[in-house]
Amino acid sequence: xxxxxxxxxxxxxxxxxxxxxxxxxxxxxxxxxxxxxxxxxxxxxxxxxxxxxxxxxxxxxxxxxxxxxxxxxxxxxxxxxxxxxxxxxxxxxxxxxxxxxxxxxxxxxxxxxxxxxxxxxxxxxxxxxxxxxxxxxxxxxxxxxxxxxxxxxxxxxxxxxxxxxxxxxxxxxxxxxxxxxxxxxxxxxxxxxxxxxxxxxxxxxxxxxxxxxxxxxxxxxxxxxxxxxxxxxxxxxxxxxxxxxxxxxxxxxxxxxxxxxxxxxxxxxxxxxxxxxxxxxxxxxxxxxxxxxxxxxxxxxxxxxxxxxxxxxxxxxxxxxxxxxxxxxxxxxxxxxxxxxxxxxxxxxxxxxxxxxxxxxxxxxxxxxxxxxxxxxxxxxxxxxxxxxxxxxxxxxxxxxxxxxxxxxxxxxxxxxxxxxxxxxxxxxxxxxxxxxxxxxxxxxxxxxxxx
Amino acid sequence: xxxxxxxxxxxxxxxxxxxxxxxxxxxxxxxxxxxxxxxxxxxxxxxxxxxxxxxxxxxxxxxxxxxxxxxxxxxxxxxxxxxxxxxxxxxxxxxxxxxxxxxxxxxxxxxxxxxxxxxxxxxxxxxxxxxxxxxxxxxxxxxxxxxxxxxxxxxxxxxxxxxxxxxxxxxxxxxxxxxxxxx
Numbered sequence: 001x002x003x004x005x006x007x008x009x010x011x012x013x014x015x016x017x018x019x020x021x022x023x024x025x026x027x028x029x030x031x032x033x034x035x036x037x038x039x040x041x042x043x044x045x046x047x048x049x050x051x052x053x054x055x056x057x058x059x060x061x062x063x064x065x066x067x068x069x070x071x072x073x074x075x076x077x078x079x080x081x082x083x084x085x086x087x088x089x090x091x092x093x094x095x096x097x098x099x100x101x102x103x104x105x106x107x108x109x110x111x112x113x114x115x116x117x118x119x120x121x122x123x124x125x126x127x128x129x130x131x132x133x134x135x136x137x138x139x140x141x142x143x144x145x146x147x148x149x150x151x152x153x154x155x156x157x158x159x160x161x162x163x164x165x166x167x168x169x170x171x172x173x174x175x176x177x178x179x180x181x182x183x184x185x186x187x188x189x190x191x192x193x194x195x196x197x198x199x200x201x202x203x204x205x206x207x208x209x210x211x212x213x214x215x216x217x218x219x220x221x222x223x224x225x226x227x228x229x230x231x232x233x234x235x236x237x238x239x240x241x242x243x244x245x246x247x248x249x250x251x252x253x254x255x256x257x258x259x260x261x262x263x264x265x266x267x268x269x270x271x272x273x274x275x276x277x278x279x280x281x282x283x284x285x286x287x288x289x290x291x292x293x294x295x296x297x298x299x300x301x302x303x304x305x306x307x308x309x310x311x312x313x314x315x316x317x318x319x320x321x322x323x324x325x326x327x328x329x330x331x332x333x334x335x336x337x338x339x340x341x342x343x344x345x346x347x348x349x350x351x352x353x354x355x356x357x358x359x360x361x362x363x364x365x366x367x368x369x370x371x372x373x374x375x376x377x378x379x380x381x382x383x384x385x386x387x388x389x390x391x392x393x394x395x396x397x398x399x400x401x402x403x404x405x406x407x408x409x410x411x412x413x414x415x416x417x418x419x420x421x422x423x424x425x426x427x428x429x430x431x432x433x434x435x436x437x438x439x440x441x442x443x444x445x446x447x448x449x450x451x452x
Numbered sequence: 453x454x455x456x457x458x459x460x461x462x463x464x465x466x467x468x469x470x471x472x473x474x475x476x477x478x479x480x481x482x483x484x485x486x487x488x489x490x491x492x493x494x495x496x497x498x499x500x501x502x503x504x505x506x507x508x509x510x511x512x513x514x515x516x517x518x519x520x521x522x523x524x525x526x527x528x529x530x531x532x533x534x535x536x537x538x539x540x541x542x543x544x545x546x547x548x549x550x551x552x553x554x555x556x557x558x559x560x561x562x563x564x565x566x567x568x569x570x571x572x573x574x575x576x577x578x579x580x581x582x583x584x585x586x587x588x589x590x591x592x593x594x595x596x597x598x599x600x601x602x603x604x605x606x607x608x609x610x611x612x613x614x615x616x617x618x619x620x621x622x623x624x625x626x627x628x629x630x631x632x633x634x635x
Contacts, residue, residue: 103593182536183500200496202532273598366535
């Protein structure tokens with residue numbers, strides 16, 4: 001399964017091996033002029049000819065599932081907005097807080113084709129009647145923030161944003177687009193944590209409802225979309241729903257379909273790691289062998305993070321897993337996540353992997369909910385103990401018990417951060433249990449049997 | 453990330469005569485930052501970024517002045533400043549080295565890099581050298597997993613690192629002029 005032409009990466013060489021190899025062409029940041037010269041902002045012009053509600057309908061029909069990790073249909077999210085009451089601002093927040101370990105796909109678009117994102121932003125603002133967009137980018141993306149800031153200025157100068165309407169069309173909504181830099185907090189990728197950060201507060205997730213579509217940034221209706229989701233809207237407006245649905249796969253489990261192309265960032269023990277564009281449903285083994293030139297040093301595949309550490313791991317027997325939104329139920333992981341797998345070879349210590357991930361969640365738990373704040377610390381301690389050979393089988397049981405007691409699923413936390421921690425730990429221990437048992441000392445519980 | 457204990461009852465705030473938020477700064481912030489947010493407090497993070505960039509920390513006096521500028525309480529500024537990793541109450545070194553320790557980087561052997569920095573600089577992650585030249589941080593995912601292991605030297609990302617390269621980068625940072633804290 002391979003794309004016949006790159007879609008999101010048509011201006012970025014090297015993302016579809018065999019089709020858009022870019023062997024000689026170096027990647028450079030596409031300027032506003034270059035972007036326009038290669039058909040850029042034509043989709044926006046086309047969208048502006050359509051009624052806003054029709055654009056939402058189009059995105060709904062295409063079943064564009066959110067590319068940020070949750071896979072929630074973007075068109076449905078857009079339709080949750082109340083009618084424009086004319087009483088104040090309505091916001092779009094673009095989530096570029098790409099901090100999930102293993103994930104680096106949005107960075108590619110920021111680095112090289114920032115106007116694709118901005119065009120998607122403008123289309124969303126037209127469709128949903130939003131007047132202000134905040135591009136929320138993680139603090140560590142210093143270079144990308146500069147590239148995006150420059151692109152935003154170009155878009156203002158080119159008549160996309162600013163007073164006078166989108167593309168200076170009479171009657172089109174006027175949109176302001178601002179860059180907001182975060183400052184190193186994974187939790188701000190959670191949509192309401194993100195809103196808090198823009199409001200100048202600590203990024204503590206909010207209790208929902210009210211949902212952001214009703215009461216979001218500064219108490220006003222707000223849509224929060226991932227960078228890639230907005231970028232995907234551009235080719236859909238250009239080429240239509242039928243074309244989009246021709247890429248990707250239907251659900252084999254009776255769920256929602258996985259249409260379209262997806263940026264997949266592969267890292268870890270492969271020969272040519274990087275961000276690739278592939279149709280949803282591509283096999284992990286195809287990604288590794290065909291896109292990435294196989295496993296590094298000819299080693300065997302041992303396991304992989306499905307798509308960001310929160311999703312948990314795919315086991316050795318799940319190398320052929322289809323990378324679509326069914327992967328959660330099909331392969332016993334949390335979900336597709338960001339579709340950025342980290343690949344491990346046969347020499348990888350899975351206890352190390354679990355400990356590393358546990359440390360991440362311990363460091364990034366925002367501290368608002370006690371089960372996550374305390375639990376993530378204890379999970380990390382237990383895993384350090386296991387790794388150093390100082391734990392007992394009782395510790396392993398305690399680890400799994402902790403891994404089920406915190407999060408949205410048991411209903412003990414406000415956001416899903418702890419669920420990611422749970423899934424990572426439970427799937428690693430579950431799929432590589434032997435490695436953990438080898439490291440712990442048995443603990444015998446004496447059982448007294450009475451004589452009568 | 454958020455449970456730094458603050459010696460609130462005994463803390464003596466160092467003061468300097470020259471304000472951090474002078475009239476010209478306030479005027480520029482008003483125009484360039486506050487104008488972007490429909491609620492004034494929204495300007496807090498960009499302002500903290502600017503202070504951190506310039507002073508390599510967020511001084512308490514600056515927090516009080518920022519609070520006055522934004523019409524919020526100093527506690528709200530402190531709350532935000534202590535939550536985010538990039539803001540620091542203690543001055544960071546002229547060169548902050550942030551070695552990524554997340555999963556792709558650990559799987560691709562980040563440990564020798566971290567150990568080399570420890571040995572060469574004589575400090576542990578989270579510490580700053582006595583002469584104020586280096587701060588060493590072990591950071592979570594820097595979003596460049598395909599080029600692991602990676603590290604940030606101030607605002608510049610260095611990819612596919614090995615020990616000799618880190619050594620060279622440290623040597624370069626040592627030679628950088630004292631005032632130039634950013635590449």
